[in-house]
Amino acid sequence: MQPLKGCILVTSVVVTIATVIYVITWSVHYFTVPVKYYGPPHPNDNVPPYPGATSENLWWFVQISDTHLTSVENAEKATRLRDFKTFCHEHLHIIQPMLVLHTGDITDGAPHASQNKEDWISYQQIVSEAKLPYSLRWLDVRGNHDNFNVPSRLHENNFYREYSVLGEKGDDSFLYKLELPFGTYSFIHVDALLKIGTKRPINFYGILDELNVYHLKTLSERAQQTPSNQTIYFGHYPTSTILAPHGLYDIIKGGIAYLCGHLHDLDLKHGIKRMYVLQRYGSLELELEDWKKHRKFRVMAFDHDMLSFTDVQFGEWPVILITNPKPARFLAPGHEPEKKMSHSTHIRILVFSPRTIKQVKVEIDFKPLGLAKQVNEGPLFVLPWKPDRYSNGLHLIEVKVKDAAGRYKTVSREFSLDQSRPNQPFLSSLVIMINSFIFLVLWIIGLECLCVLPLVFFRRYTERPKAGTSGNPLLYGLLLLVHTNDIYYPLISIALYPVIGPWLIGEVVTDMYGTLTLYGIYVNSTFIGDKFPMLYFVTDLLCFHLPLTLFCLLHLSRAYHLQNKHSTHHYGNGNKNGRRLVDIVLVIISIFLLKSVLSRSFGTIAKLTHWYGQLALLVSPKYTWTLLVALYVGGKCVFIGYRGAHTPTRTVGTEEMENSEK
Structure with a gap:
């Protein structure tokens, strides 16, 4: 009897260890290995125009999130407000985006987990006094902090409706279409705020019911009535923190990306940086680090309908964004004409700085290609290349920039022309993809x-x-x-x-x-x-x-x-x-x-x-x-x-x- 008990014990231990190893191995594979695309090619893959030496079919926009502006007297919080003013009054004038997305938590709602009217007035004054171009579209939406102690959308505590840029128009899910000479781009807001905004901390998760999902589906159908070059979904909550029927993912996968904030870097000791993933349904989900502590914002560009982006540290210049070839990790073959990179004639780089750009040097696989030239005194720099030399596997492009103030900046990205892609970081993928x-x-x-x-x-x-x-x-x-x-x-x-x-x-x-x-x-x-x-x-x-x-x-x-x-x-x-x-x-x-x-x-x-x-x-x-x-x-x-x-x-x-x- 004793040997039998020992055998059962050993077997149980072995089975338990094997199960744990299997679960860990499966989890690492599930969250890090991108799903291969087996669907039909994009209809514009082999349709000109292709990325070349001009600035046509190129535009860019900016995302900022979790500013947590507050008028509470505190040195750190006062700096937060002052830096946001500098961002609006100086940085945006240098970058000159066509659109700004603020994905929520505009104000902090501290220290009583309630709305503070002075915070909202400060936000409105900063944006209105920035003298931004009339053509710039500013889409600001509420986050959970903007919903603290708000019994209903129509309640007097909902200062968003009075002091935000969008006002009443943005206080729900909505569709915004940006029409440009070369196409239409749709932006759909996913509003998952609680109907009754409680005090903290019981509003960390967003909720969408069947009616909300149906409304989103209607907006998506409206976006397709007039064909859009690309569709972007955006909201405050990452999808992993939204409680919703399964139909939400069927809707979001119709866009190339879902942009969000909310998680900051999870406020861990070293944080979880760069929480962006290619979801298993084929769309990108890109969480942006907060402005509150880390002073981050994002510059995104559509170059011939291919999406590229870079997350920027406030005050660091120059800002460099490589738009062609785009990074392999963020390829979305079903949503963008990524084959256009193989037909392109030039490497294309956006460079922003308050001072004149003196030099833009390009290397691929550690071999110098030359100096990129500026196009029409704008932020676009181009350099001829032969993409057929890089048709297989992953390659590394490196761009080194120097401006008139003597500031140097180097960025490098892996790219591919055959849909090869690197694995995704485990922790960031886990946080965004997990239920x-x-x-x-x-x-x-x-x-x-x-x-x-x-x-x-x-x-x-x-x-x-x-x-x-x-x-x-x-x-x-x-x-x-x-x-x-x-x-x-x-x-x-x-x-x-x-x-x-x-x-x-x-x-x-x-x-x-x-x-x-x-x-x-x-x-x-x-x-x-x-x-x-x-x-x-x-x-x-x-x-x-x-x-x-x-x-x-x-x-x-x-x-x-x-x-x-x-x-x-x-x-x-x-x-x-x-x-x-x-x-x-x-x-x-x-x-x-x-x-x-x-x-x-x-x-x-x-x-x-x-x-x-x-x-x-x-x-x-x-x-x-x-x-x-x-x-x-x-x-x-x-x-x-x-x-x-x-x-x-x-x-x-x-x-x-x-x-x-x-």
């Missing part, structure tokens, strides 16, 4: 199993430890934990309750009270299915419940040291220092665990009280009440461990166990 709702559900299921099932298993299949028990101290503490009712049941309850019960009641919108749950928020007879509480719950399980369980386990294990304090096998006269060392280590670990539990609890409670009012502090089963239960459980475990460690005759650690022994 975050399913991801969070799997995390919650896994963590709940980790928090609950081991305790249930040991309670069901073990007995209470008895005085004189020898073995592993941690196992002794675990058995003590699962067989002590007023420790076991509270730990199980605070792990499972958030899945089934309300978390708190508070003023989620000014003068509107709502109930927060794991699945969303119920306010004003409306259920808003935002899934940000799920993300909060995952971090709670990791930073609160697991540390609390380990804290209890460590302190209960001290009762084991008591019952063996007179045992020469464990702590004889020659090994008293070992006992002291164990106690010191336990204390240090306990301090870190306690810090995690308390900082998570008090920090969250303070924020929720600040945002949702005093009622959220009092009627809060998930946070305030749970903290009280945790303090009781943790205190009882400390008491048991302390009492056991100093009272040799009480080795079990609870009155119930002592009575059972009697």
Whole structure:
């Protein structure tokens, strides 16, 4: 029987390891290897005109996102506002785009998670005083911060309708057509804002219902009534943070790209930069880093209907954008005539600088090709080339620019003329492509199993430890934990309750009270299915419940040291220092665990009280009440461990166990 159990154990371990390896391998392949295009060629692949020595069939535009403008007095925030003014008053005059897209979070909504009229007035003044060309189109849309504490689109708190450039026209999904001499370009806004704009943080996800998706479908059909050279979709939320019917992707894949912001760089220590991917349905999704902290904006160009872009650091000149050949990583064969690169006669580069450009040097595969020449004193520089020399595989083009101020800038890009493309970075692809709702559900299921099932298993299949028990101290503490009712049941309850019960009641919108749950928020007879509480719950399980369980386990294990304090096998006269060392280590670990539990609890409670009012502090089963239960459980475990460690005759650690022994 024993060999059979060992065989089953080994088999289980091997199967588990093999499954983990398979899942990791599959995930890396899924998120990094671009999908090959097997569809029909673009109808204009072999139709002239082709990229050459003139500036025809070329235009460019700018995207900016997450400016988070605020009038709150703060040095960093004042710099943010001043730099945005410089961007509008100087940078845009140098770049001279035909269109500017602001993809949301125009204002910050801080510090009270509400709209500040002064912020919106500052934004309006900066844009209106920039004296931008009349021909420049400015499309600004709301982000989740622009929707803080806005009960409805028509509410007086919705300052966007009064102080934005688009005003009422932009406060929903809409279609804008840019008509140029060589074609029409359609821009479709995907508005996924919550219908009731709650205070933070419960508006991180965007939501589209069936009616919203139908409206988008109607806009897409309107865009195709008059054929467009290209269609761009844009919005604040990446598709991975939009809760929507599957039909959304069927609509967006009709455009060459979806432009968004919102995620910044996820505010991680080193951040996740350049979150752009070729989605598996064949369109690009390009998230732009924020203006708030990183001062990023994007310059994009259509050159003979092929899309190129570069993300620019504010204040860094010159700005270089290679439009032909375009980067291999961002080829979209079904949406653009990428074969035109093979027919082109010139390499084409857009260069922007406040000073005169002195030199534009081009190399391919580390071999100099020559100096590009300026076209009509504009930003376009061209250099003749022979594309047939680069018809197979990936190649590296490098452009080195020097301006009259002595500034040097070098950019390099991989390109291909046979649809070869490099792999996509794993993390950025994961963030943009993943179904975050399913991801969070799997995390919650896994963590709940980790928090609950081991305790249930040991309670069901073990007995209470008895005085004189020898073995592993941690196992002794675990058995003590699962067989002590007023420790076991509270730990199980605070792990499972958030899945089934309300978390708190508070003023989620000014003068509107709502109930927060794991699945969303119920306010004003409306259920808003935002899934940000799920993300909060995952971090709670990791930073609160697991540390609390380990804290209890460590302190209960001290009762084991008591019952063996007179045992020469464990702590004889020659090994008293070992006992002291164990106690010191336990204390240090306990301090870190306690810090995690308390900082998570008090920090969250303070924020929720600040945002949702005093009622959220009092009627809060998930946070305030749970903290009280945790303090009781943790205190009882400390008491048991302390009492056991100093009272040799009480080795079990609870009155119930002592009575059972009697």
